[in-house]
Amino acid sequence: MTTILVCDTCRYSQTEKLNGDQTGGEILADLVEKAAPTGISVKRHSCLMGCDHHCNIAIRAKGKLTYVLGRFEPNAESAAAITEFATGFDASQTGRVPFREWPQGVKGHFVSRVPPIEDDD
Numbered sequence: 001m002t003t004i005l006v007c008d009t010c011r012y013s014q015t016e017k018l019n020g021d022q023t024g025g026e027i028l029a030d031l032v033e034k035a036a037p038t039g040i041s042v043k044r045h046s047c048l049m050g051c052d053h054h055c056n057i058a059i060r061a062k063g064k065l066t067y068v069l070g071r072f073e074p075n076a077e078s079a080a081a082i083t084e085f086a087t088g089f090d091a092s093q094t095g096r097v098p099f100r101e102w103p104q105g106v107k108g109h110f111v112s113r114v115p116p117i118e119d120d121d
């Protein structure tokens, strides 16, 4: 199963930790949970160690590449782009989504891509 991990402790913006009583990560997690289609799991995780940039997420599935993305605004447009990319990731064999299929809202947000664990790792 494809999982979107959303850091729920990420700041709201470069200058503000909270918006009201919520972190940016909590706001984005709420929105991603609402936007995620059936079959895509959403989990919250406190800190993905990308704290210099706000609103970090990771997309992973067993046997596939793992992508880490960040610098998202905690809004519905970001949540839509994240879930659209995760849907393409879910449909692919390896996790690699062709560039022409990337939603505009994920472009410029990639932080790293990690290969899957192999049997001899």
Ligand code: FES
Pocket (backbone or CB within 6 Å): 007, 008, 009, 010, 011, 025, 046, 047, 048, 049, 050, 051, 055, 056
């Ligand atoms: S608080 Fe979100 S990556 Fe550290």
